[in-house]
Amino acid sequence: MSQKKATREAYGEALAEFGGKYDLVVLDADLSKSTKTDTFRQKYPDRFINCGIAEANMMSIAAGIATTGKTVFASSFAMFAAGRAYEQVRNSIAYPELNVKIGATHAGISVGEDGATHQPIEDISLMRAIPGMVVISPADGYEARGAVEAAILHKGPVYLRFGRLAVPYVNEPDYKFELGKGVTLKDGSDITIISTGLMVKEALDASDILKNEGISARVINIHTIKPIDKEIIIKAARETGAVITAEEHNIIGGLGSAVAEVLVENFPVKMIRVGINDKFGKSGKPLALLEEYGLTASNIVSNAKKLLNK
Amino acid sequence: MNNKELMLIAYKVKKHVIDAVHSAGSGHPGGSLSISETLALLYFEEMQNLDINNPKNPDRDRFVLSKGHCSPALYGVLAEKGFFCRDLVKGFRQIDSCMQGHPSIKDVPGVDMSTGSLGQGISAACGMAISAKLDNKSYRVYSVMGDGETQEGQVWEAAMFAAHYKLDNLCAVLDFNGLQIDGNITDVMSPLPLDEKFKAFNWNVIYAEAHDFDSLRSGFAKARECKGKPSIIIAKSTKGKGVSFMENAAGWHGNAPNDEQYAIASAELDAVITELGGVG
Ligand SMILES: Cc1ncc(C[n+]2csc(CCOP(=O)(O)OP(=O)(O)O)c2C)c(N)n1
Ligand SMILES: [Mg+2]
Numbered sequence: 001m002s003q004k005k006a007t008r009e010a011y012g013e014a015l016a017e018f019g020g021k022y023d024l025v026v027l028d029a030d031l032s033k034s035t036k037t038d039t040f041r042q043k044y045p046d047r048f049i050n051c052g053i054a055e056a057n058m059m060s061i062a063a064g065i066a067t068t069g070k071t072v073f074a075s076s077f078a079m080f081a082a083g084r085a086y087e088q089v090r091n092s093i094a095y096p097e098l099n100v101k102i103g104a105t106h107a108g109i110s111v112g113e114d115g116a117t118h119q120p121i122e123d124i125s126l127m128r129a130i131p132g133m134v135v136i137s138p139a140d141g142y143e144a145r146g147a148v149e150a151a152i153l154h155k156g157p158v159y160l161r162f163g164r165l166a167v168p169y170v171n172e173p174d175y176k177f178e179l180g181k182g183v184t185l186k187d188g189s190d191i192t193i194i195s196t197g198l199m200v201k202e203a204l205d206a207s208d209i210l211k212n213e214g215i216s217a218r219v220i221n222i223h224t225i226k227p228i229d230k231e232i233i234i235k236a237a238r239e240t241g242a243v244i245t246a247e248e249h250n251i252i253g254g255l256g257s258a259v260a261e262v263l264v265e266n267f268p269v270k271m272i273r274v275g276i277n278d279k280f281g282k283s284g285k286p287l288a289l290l291e292e293y294g295l296t297a298s299n300i301v302s303n304a305k306k307l308l309n310k
Numbered sequence: 311m312n313n314k315e316l317m318l319i320a321y322k323v324k325k326h327v328i329d330a331v332h333s334a335g336s337g338h339p340g341g342s343l344s345i346s347e348t349l350a351l352l353y354f355e356e357m358q359n360l361d362i363n364n365p366k367n368p369d370r371d372r373f374v375l376s377k378g379h380c381s382p383a384l385y386g387v388l389a390e391k392g393f394f395c396r397d398l399v400k401g402f403r404q405i406d407s408c409m410q411g412h413p414s415i416k417d418v419p420g421v422d423m424s425t426g427s428l429g430q431g432i433s434a435a436c437g438m439a440i441s442a443k444l445d446n447k448s449y450r451v452y453s454v455m456g457d458g459e460t461q462e463g464q465v466w467e468a469a470m471f472a473a474h475y476k477l478d479n480l481c482a483v484l485d486f487n488g489l490q491i492d493g494n495i496t497d498v499m500s501p502l503p504l505d506e507k508f509k510a511f512n513w514n515v516i517y518a519e520a521h522d523f524d525s526l527r528s529g530f531a532k533a534r535e536c537k538g539k540p541s542i543i544i545a546k547s548t549k550g551k552g553v554s555f556m557e558n559a560a561g562w563h564g565n566a567p568n569d570e571q572y573a574i575a576s577a578e579l580d581a582v583i584t585e586l587g588g589v590g
Contacts, residue, residue: 025444049440052474057467060430064437067415067423068445069368088430088464096415096424 004166007197008105010141011162012036014148015073015103016043022152027062027074029055034164035075035105055080059088059100066098071152077111078104078161082123094130094157101151101158102127107137108248109281109289110165110198119281125253127159128226134179135226137161137247137255139200140169143223146177154179163248165286167198170221182229184236188218191304192236195246196222196255198295199274203246205297210304217304225258233262237269242307244272246300248290251275272303311354313523318586319390320350324552325579326386330402330409332572337403337411340562342383344487344547345454347521349387352452356530359449362392365419371449372438374423376431377456377485378412379564385409385418393420429462431455432482436472439480439540450534454483458490460501466511472540473512480540481533485520487549489560505544514539520547553578 015026016039024040030053032038041048051058055076062074074081081104082089093100109119128135134154138144144162151158170185185200186207195203200221207217218240220232237243243263245256256273263269276293290296323346331337353360357371375384382402389396401407408417412426422438425431435453442449459465472480484504492498501507505515514536518529526545533541549563550556553575567575583589 025441047444049475051471052467054464054467054471056429056464057433057436057471060433060464060468061437061440061471063430064374064423064434064439065441066437067372067434068438068441070441070444087427088433091424091427092430092434 004168005141006166007138007144007162008036010144012039014145015040019044025065025070025072027051027058029058029076031076037075055085056088059085060092062100063092063098066100071099073101073103075103078107078123079118079120082126090130094133097156103160105162106164107161110163110286112286113283115283116280121250121276124249134158136224137196138223139221142171142175150177150179168201170200180224180227182232183221185221186219188216190216191242192218192240193244194220194259197248199246202297206300209301228258230262234266237263237267242270244304246274248295249275270307272307274300274303316350316523318588320347321583322390323386326399327382328575330382330399331566333400334403335566337382338379338564340549342380343551344549345383345485349383351526353387353391372422372451374431374435374453375413375425376453377459378425381413384413388420428459429464433468436468439477440475442479450479452481457486457495461499469511476538477540478537482542484544485547486544487547489549491563493560508542514541516543518543518545520545
């Protein structure tokens with residue numbers, strides 16, 4: 001469990017693995033070495049199409065290919081896949097309900113040195129607002145692999161959010177990914193930490209720290225942000241009475257918002273959203289950035305205590 | 311099909327356009343009337359393996375209306391072809407109809423791609439064309455673009471892509487009517503010279519007259535013969551063609567005729583339809 005892997009790495013390996021099992025076509029926009037679709041390209045060069053630095057075109061191309069019955073993955077950095085090509089994703093892919101999977105890597109501020117222009121913190125918000133779009137944000141390599149296969153098996157558009165940074169595993173190698181199902185990683189009764197992506201590990205660590213201070217914190221991993229697992233969230237709110245969300249995304253529109261929407265309509269409880277506080281990222285080492293922006297176990301802990309008035 | 315029969319279909323399409331836009335009280339007659347002949351030729355002569363009983367036939371030639379606002383012409387030609395009942399076209403833009411303001415693949419049989427956001431359709435057409443290449447299939451892909459539409463950067467991304475992957479199974483038609491919403495394309499934001507631009511992007515450029523079937527027919531034949539490059543037919547057209555007061559008038563880009571104007575337009579189109587031996 002000490003070993004680490006970036007979810008983008010697992011994405012590339014999964015494409016190469018599933019390329020033998022399913023009829024996939026993979027598109028990239030001059031970033032295949034970084035998005036790791038290159039792993040697929042090396043194995044299946046005939047089913048890889050480089051679209052050049054033209055993300056908008058790539059999304060509509062993906063849509064056109066999908067109309068002919070193929071399952072298409074289109075990859076770029078999340079900034080450009082969800083940002084630059086937003087309207088193509090919306091109108092060319094999602095509105096016609098085409099079978100395109102957007103493999104978006106380098107999400108969040110853990111991109112590091114490239115800085116704010118390459119650190120999308122709005123992509124979950126953008127993608128989840130599109131009708132019918134499935135949004136998945138895996139926490140580790142095993143989950144990323146499972147998410148890729150689930151995306152292939154799901155008919156229709158899917159947005160997959162992967163990271164650049166190598167992250168520790170939070171799941172076991174035999175992990176079974178279930179689309180739309182949250183996972184309780186740790187039980188607890190005083191508060192629930194609902195997290196996604198690389199913040200799942202921080203949530204687990206926070207729960208350990210809180211335990212030493214006599215606070216029992218449940219940890220839930222929401223890998224599928226849409227459709228969201230309402231049941232697991234409502235149950236946790238009912239049983240623990242307080243919720244913290246933790247995500248590597250703007251606190252506006254992401255996991256925190258999605259959880260708040262569920263709770264406000266079903267079982268309102270005290271809540272704090274831990275995430276990026278509506279500001280742009282910047283250059284720096286990934287871990288230093290995560291620290292500075294409060295995306296850490298210790299910040300989850302302080303917010304948990306604040307919420308519980310402890 | 312002979313030219314007279316094609317002309318009859320084109321005028322029936324024009325009639326659908328006017329009927330649809332008038333009954334909806336909105337829509338885009340100008341650019342729909344400029345492509346009626348092109349669509350008639352495509353759907354009744356050029357495109358292969360169309361099957362009205364199996365609109366999704368995998369081996370069919372595909373059509374993408376990149377300038378999706380001209381949906382009334384597409385719905386009209388699909389109705390004439392028999393993909394659905396002609397009366398449906400009158401439901402255009404109505405809340406209980408499948409005839410969306412812009413073509414929707416999910417809603418209308420025979421529509422091969424949802425379009426409406428300019429610049430995206432030509433890319434989707436490239437996607438279909440490269441998919442045929444991946445599968446060694448012989449179907450061809452056609453797409454009609456607007457001249458104003460070429461102001462969209464995505465058109466040029468698609469142009470680069472199509473040439474790079476030698477998509478000779480792709481034939482674009484540029485409806486060169488010289489007008490867009492705000493006026494002449496050369497006043498708004500000149501995309502000219504379009505032929506030289508496409509040549510520079512490594513396309514096979516063909517010139518045609520959009521309201522002349524012999525000219526269009528030979529254009530499509532030249533496109534079919536060209537190997538190793540995508541083709542574009544720059545089809546010189548008259549926006550609003552067939553309705554006297556709509557011809558070459560930017561104001562008729564996206565306006566519906568009132569009852570009085572509708573009566574005049576109908577009478578003009580019916581006269582041609584009757585002359586061609588059809589029932590107006
Ligand atoms: C991306 C996008 N921007 C703006 C519009 C609004 N719009 C609809 S038609 C049109 C003008 C199109 O001109 P042209 O391509 O020349 O079409 P035609 O003259 O054939 O009708 C515009 C700006 C749109 N549909 N899509
Ligand atoms: Mg025009």
